[in-house]
Amino acid sequence: MEVGGQRYALEIAPVDEPAPLGWQVINIVPATIYHAPLEEGNRETLWLILVSVALMAGIMALVARHILRPLDTLTCSVQAVARGDYSRRLDTTRADEIGDLARAVDALTQQLDSSRATLERRLTDISAAEARFETLFESAEIAIWNEDFTDLAGRLEILRHQGVVDLRAHLRQTPELVWELLACVRVRHVNRASLRLFGARDEAEILSGLARIVTPETHGVLINKFCAVWARESVFQSETVLRTLGGERRVVLLSFPVPQTAEGLAAVPVSFLDVTPIRKAEDRLRRNTLELERSNSDLESFAYASAHDLREPLRNITSYTTLLSRRLADRLEPEEQEFFHYVHQGALRMDDLVCDLLEFSRIGRPGRPLEPVDLADVTERLLRAPIEAGAETEGAASLPVVLGIPADLEKLYTNLLGNALKYRSPDRPLRLTFGAVPEGSFWRLWLRDNGIGLQPGQGYEERIFRLFQRLHGRAEYGGGTGIGLAICRKVVEHHGGRMWVESPGLDQGTTFFFTLPAPPPRVGPPGSVFGRMELLPKDP
Known part of the structure; x- marks a missing residue:
């Protein structure tokens, strides 16, 4: 209450002891004295609140500095990476969970940066390759x-x-x-x-x-x-x-x-x-080949017919020159008899040439299929005469089976053996060595002799296979027409092979090499011609 402008605190309390009297105790105290302790408590409470607020602010500052700020930095870095900026780096020195997170984010950023660089290089390479391809494509x-x-x-x-x-x-x-x-x-x-x-x-x-x-x-x-x-x-x-x-x-x-x-x-x-030009050229070549084959066939037929028809007048010449020389033997001068001898010998030589030409023209004629031919059997028949004449042979029994025309292969070895006999050395017995080795789908065969040989460096290795070519005089080494080795090469080439000759030098013998096709693989019983194909003499 207020009295005389001064405030008082009024407290009324009933008196109940020792017995209820109905009395009340009234205590009147000035308000300043009553409120002083309350105001002092309020001031202390206010100070406590201020101190608490200040302490909380400090704690929040510490939290912001050590936790929130790194997290904000981490967030900014992640956002920068998302924008394509891989240059941001974080503080990875902390030893707490934020440090672990920072290291993980930093490592991820580096990997992304490396992947980006690799991808850019690959894209550059791809662009360059595409440009090169486009250039190649257009050019x-x-x-x-x-x-x-x-x-x-x-x-x-x-x-x-x-x-x-x-x-x-x-x-x-x-x-x-x-x-x-x-x-x-x-x-x-x-x-x-x-x-x-x-x-x-x-x-x-x-x-x-x-x-x-x-x-x-x-x-x-x-x-x-x-x-x-x-x-x-x-x-x-x-x-x-x-x-x-x-x-x-x-x-x-x-x-x-x-x-x-x-x-x-x-x-x-x-x-x-x-490929139009190639196909046109092939068509022209095919037409030319057919025309050439027809021409060759006509030429061979003409040569065969001409050579065959030439033999009749040649036989007449030789027959009548022989009769005339006998009837006029006592009337002719020696010089005239020599003239008759020249005519007779010329006609005989002409007949030999015609016979050899006929044989040469028959080689390669169509209609004769290839078949397996046992060369050991062929040479066995042909070597009887040379062996009886004192020749020594080696390796003939081991010759293989080849694919060919029997008559032509017999001509091949007949001419080779005849050549070896004709040009044998007079100082030693003739020695003939046969051999063969497989060479793909062919056999490479050879016949080596110890005859007079060839002078190297003169081109004789090719010249002796030409028609009518002789390296010696007509009267030397038994004469001949110069067609035998040409027949040999034509036989070999008609069988799809090739033929050549080698010689170390004069009086050192020669070796004739040639290839012939091998027959398709077959398994024969022991002792058969196919069972003997594995017996190969040593390659010279």
Whole structure:
């Protein structure tokens, strides 16, 4: 209450003891004295609040400095990385969980930076490769364009779901489907060589005229092409005939790698190699070969007939010169008798030449098939006379079985043995060494003698195989026509082989080498001609 402008605190309390009297005790105290302790408590409470607030502010500052600020820095770094800035680096020295997180984020940033750099290098390499490919694509001399097989693959997959198993048979039964599948192929890019091949001014002209380059011959190639994509072969290659936009037919070799994945379907490089000049040259060569074969056949027939017809007048000449020389023997002067002798010998030599020419012309005549020939048997028959004359032989029994014409191979060894006998050395017995070694699908054979040999460096190794070529005078070493070794080479070449001669020098013998085809592999019983094929003498 307030009295005289001064505030008082009034406290009323009842008196209940020792007995209820109904009294009340009134205590009146000035308000200043009553509120002083309360105000003192309030001041102390306020100070405590201020101190607590200050302490909390300090604690929050410490938390912000040691926890929130690193987290904010970490957040900013992550946001920078998300923007593509990989240069931010974090404090990785802390030993607490934030330090672990910072190290993990920093390592991730470095990995992303390294991956980005690697990716950029690869993209640069890819761009450079694409530029090089584009340059090569445009500057290539072979016609190339890119085809998109995406729609084609989808159409083929539909056919597969429809139950088609044999696409080739299905396309042959429904020819119109071939052109439907062709319409699914899109040509995307054409190089300059393609424009030249098909006679187009630019890419737009050739793309708009694709239907004009297809010919009836292309139908079968298209079936093979679609079957290659169907079966996912590695590479497709086929020769076909196409037309230029001007209507000129061109023979081309078409090839492309068959895509194995869906990604490769969009750009398949298809090349067109123009082989028209080659095919035209082959056609000309084929016609010329046929004409040459006909000419050679006619020439051989003419030579055979002429040589055969020449023998009759030659026989008449030799017969009548012999009769005249006998009847006029006592009337002719020695010089005249010598003239008759020259005529007679000339006619005999002419007859020998005609016989050898006949034999030479018969070699290689058609109609005689190749068959297995046991050379050991051939030489066994032919060596009887040389052995009786004192010749020594080695290796003939080990000669193999070859594929050939028996009569021609007998002529081969007959002439070789005759040559060895004719040019044997007078100072020592004749020694003949036979041998053979396999050489692919052929046998390489040889016959070595110890005769007079050849002088090296004079070209005699080739000259002795020419017609009518002799290295000595006609009267030396028993004469001869000079056709025997030419017959030998013609026999060998007619069998697909080759023949040559080697000699260390004069009086050191010669070795004739030649190759003959081996027969197809067969397994024969022991002792058969095929069972003896593995017995090979040593290569000289």
